[in-house]
Amino acid sequence: MKGLFKSKPRTPAELVRQARELLIYIDLNGPSREGKREEKMAELSKTIRELKSILYGNSESEPVSEACVQLTQEFFRENTLRLLIICLPKLNLEARKDATQIVANLQRQQVHSRLIASDYLEANKDLMDILVSGYDNMDIALHYGAMLRECIRHQSIARYVLESEHMKKFFDYIQLPNFDIASDASATFKELLTRHKSTVAEFLSKNYDWFFAEFNSKLLSSPNYITRRQAIKLLGDMLLDRSNSGVMTRYVSSKDNLMILMNLLRESSKNIQIEAFHVFKLFAANQNKPAEIVSILVTNRSKLLRFFSNFKLEKEDEQFEADKAQVVKEIAAL
Amino acid sequence: MADEEPKNMSMFPLDAKSYHIMHEIGSGVSGVVYKAVCIPMNSAVVAIKAIDLERSRANLDDVRKEAKVMVLLSHPNILRAHCSFTVDSQLWVVMPFMAAGSLHSIISSSFPDGLPEPAIAIVLKEILSALAYLHDQGHIHRDIKAGNILVDSDGSVKLADFGVSASIYESHPSFQWCPSSSSSFCNDMAGTPYWMAPEVIHSHVGYGIKADIWSFGITALELAHGRPPLSHLPLSKSLMMRITNRFRIEDSHYKNDKEKKKKKFSKAFKEMVASCLSQDPSKRPSAEKLLRHPFFKNCRSVEYLVKNMLQAVPSMEERFKDMSINSDSNSPIVKVRRVSGWNFNEDVLEMDPVFPTENDEKCTINCVQHHGEEMEDKACCPDSIVVEVNRINAKEGEESPKDVCASPPNSTAVPKQLLIPNLVSLLSSLDVQRVMVKNVLACCGGMAVDEEKLRDQREQQLLGVVQRLQRTVDELNIQLQQELRRNAHLEAALDCIKKKGSAEEGNESELNCA
Structure with missing residues (x-):
């Protein structure tokens, strides 16, 4: 019905071009000349909504791949992505959400079986700097955060962020008082450190010293329950991944690390205890334990054995019991 | 009171000290809802949902997504969180207080x-x-x-x-x-x-x-x-x-x-x-x-x-108080009783607490009455839909004895107070069965006749019907189990494919970059 009254249905490429023109207008024109700007804003929101429904489909129709390809090509031909990211704080909530979903979707669109979004970001890596700094602004943090997580699906982009100075900032973002932002930052942090195995292994071995110093002092020893719980889980995920075996060997040879882990075992939180156990078992299972590690384990042997005799999961778990038996055996044999 | 502009959210403080908790207004499996005032904001009244992250069955990722959804939705008919922050192992979600x-x-x-x-x-x-x-x-x-x-x-x-x-x-x-x-x-x-x-x-x-x-x-x-x-x-x-x-x-x-x-x-x-x-x-x-x-x-x-x-x-407040008082005497056996409908209220925004014992008892008794009346109704109006409903009810009747048989062994060592509800439900389910049998009898051939032969014949027929129904129930049960199993398989397979997919994607982009 609607189609009958529309002057001419615009092609996906035309819609992208229109969005770009409107974004340029919004970007250049400040809040003066309210009336005109508001009109353009409304038009922009509408255009963004249309772009979204091309990519995701709507209640009447599924997305058409040919239209998605056209849209993607036009989007990355010029600097529309940059404009959209820069102008995001000026959009209203609904347009911001639509824009975020568009950016997320574009990362997965293939043109001639190539992810052209990756090529674009490769040439515009500074956009990542803008997205990461979004965590400083609670109004847009969740939008930029979601976009960022989608962009680091590309390995080269993830590598850029990992190797940038931004990595240090995450240790603070994770502990922001605002739960939705802190947990979003934490999800991004986890993604960065687990998604692309080879890149992560390279990053961790190159940056071992500062990274784990920060990780231990800021995250594992944080006064914040949720920070400790997420950090110990992430540590387990990283160290137990085969591609990080070099880093793991190094980690479990340090007395300081062992002490932190043993303190986490004593936590009143069962969840933290369990995650800590999955890391602690690596210390015990290490066949080349340094003398100082052995001495700590021997000194605390009876306490540890008593602890493990009462340490059980709510649900029975064979793997857990086997691991525990192995740890107990190792400690008893020292 | 419940007016929420997106900008308001930044105004609500993110620490427990700024809020004064007045009293509990609801509770659920994952936490408790309190009525509270926000001291720095002219003591504005708010509701605080305190989710125990240590006990919550949801993993943290789900909690994160819920918080995100609640912050990003903006509609006059959707309850939007003012803000959320953690207090030890609890997540506090500060929301508008909905007085009714x-x-x-x-x-x-x-x-x-x-x-x-x-x-x-x-x-x-x-x-x-x-x-x-x-x-x-x-x-x-x-x-x-x-x-x-x-x-x-x-x-x-x-x-x-x-x-x-x-x-x-x-x-x-x-x-x-x-x-x-x-x-x-x-x-x-x-x-x-x-x-x-x-x-x-x-x-x-x-x-x-x-x-x-x-x-x-x-x-x-x-x-x-x-x-x-x-x-x-x-x-x-x-x-x-x-x-x-x-x-x-x-x-x-x-x-x-x-x-x-x-x-x-x-x-x-x-x-x-x-x-x-x-x-x-x-x-x-x-x-x-x-x-x-x-x-x-x-x-x-x-x-x-x-x-x-x-x-x-x-x-x-009064509603919640009443519920709490009523529940006190029975609360210790909450976990022993079988599931009641309201017990599934996972949400904490549910302003009524869930006390399965109380409700359950009432529910069972009500259920008997409904059944009784329903059946009598049905007997006098032989309508095709009615017959269908009866058949399903009869199936249900077939199953209830099993439930009842299962419970006594568990309760042998239990004191009297605990036994009574069980006995009540046993009695009620026997009543239900009696009505069912009567009803099916009526369905099979009008009102019961005195003659012994006919009666025997009917009883045989009835037995046949009952057996068939039993079989149908069993078959449905098996089908259901199969469906569930198949579903689990499919999900596992899907996971597998996804993992493979993402691994391949990883490899692919690695190649691209090299």
Whole structure:
């Protein structure tokens, strides 16, 4: 019905071009000349909504791949992505959400079986700097955060962020008082450190010293329950991944690390205890334990054995019991 | 009070010290809801949902998604969080305080037989407008029910609790959050079972926004009658019947002499509900379309709710106090009893606490009465639909003895107080059976005849029927198990494929970069 009254249905490429023109207008024109700007804003929101429904489909129709390809090509031909990211704080909530979903979707669109979004970001890596700094602004943090997580699906982009100075900032973002932002930052942090195995292994071995110093002092020893719980889980995920075996060997040879882990075992939180156990078992299972590690384990042997005799999961778990038996055996044999 | 501009959220402080907790107004499995004041904001009244992250069954990722959904949705009929922050191992979600509490609580305290139709229309219209927005945003609420509809003192109506909501835009389906602590059957299902749509039960078909429309229809019935249909049945049977049966607004599941005389619903209402409860999801109208249904055409304003509904309702504090006092004597055995319908209220926004023992007892007794009356009704009007319902009821009757047999061994060592409810339910289920048998007898050949031979013959027939029904029940059970297993397999396979997919993607981009 609607189609009958529309002057001419615009092609996906035309819609992208229109969005770009409107974004340029919004970007250049400040809040003066309210009336005109508001009109353009409304038009922009509408255009963004249309772009979204091309990519995701709507209640009447599924997305058409040919239209998605056209849209993607036009989007990355010029600097529309940059404009959209820069102008995001000026959009209203609904347009911001639509824009975020568009950016997320574009990362997965293939043109001639190539992810052209990756090529674009490769040439515009500074956009990542803008997205990461979004965590400083609670109004847009969740939008930029979601976009960022989608962009680091590309390995080269993830590598850029990992190797940038931004990595240090995450240790603070994770502990922001605002739960939705802190947990979003934490999800991004986890993604960065687990998604692309080879890149992560390279990053961790190159940056071992500062990274784990920060990780231990800021995250594992944080006064914040949720920070400790997420950090110990992430540590387990990283160290137990085969591609990080070099880093793991190094980690479990340090007395300081062992002490932190043993303190986490004593936590009143069962969840933290369990995650800590999955890391602690690596210390015990290490066949080349340094003398100082052995001495700590021997000194605390009876306490540890008593602890493990009462340490059980709510649900029975064979793997857990086997691991525990192995740890107990190792400690008893020292 | 419940006015929420996006900008307000930054104004609410993010530390526990800024809030003064007044008292508890609700509790659920994952936490407690408090009424509190925000001291630095002129002691504005708020509700704080305190979720114990240590005990919560949801993993942290689900909690994060819920918090995100609640912050990013902005609609007058959706309860939006002011802010959230952690306090030790608790997550505090600060929300507008909805002074009149949930509709479930309003109904159970003041409208046990349901709300008047004009009030239903207002509430449903507000909820539809929230649903239309949610669905347009690509979100599925997945737990629409009266317990999740909150009302403020000014009559404004908001949909709450996004604990199990899903986004069709998010790539990773995390549907495992189990709303029940005791039923392994629900492991893969989100939502509260009595409101759950058939295709959610058949979960391999996948969720769609039309599942919300179904739950919306069930909620309409709940508002009209004071409880959802089939809620007198044990859960697994309610689920089974959902798959095999149809509901209507004046369904026999509700029939009860008193109600029948009193309750007359408009044709538009019945038609609207019937369209929502179509077994085929594609035949259910969208929220957008439902808003244009004639039932909502002359809908009154929310002031009607203030005058006609809220005035009759005691304050939320009083309601909660009553519930707490009543429950005290029985609370120790809460966990021993079998699942009751209301026990599945995972949400904490539900302003009524859930006390299965109390409710359960009442429920069982009620259930017997309903059954009794229902059966007698049926016996005198031999209608084809009625016969079908009877058959299903008879199936149910076949199963109940098993339930009863299972319980005594557990309770042998239990003191008297604990035994009595069990015995009551045993007695009631025997009553039910007696009525059932009588009824089936009647169905098989009119009223019982005195002659011994005929009677024997009938008894044989009856036995045959009973055996057949038993077989059908068993078969259905097996089918259900198979479906569940197949579903698990499929999910495992899907996971596998996904993992492979992402691994390959990883490799591919690695190559690209090298």
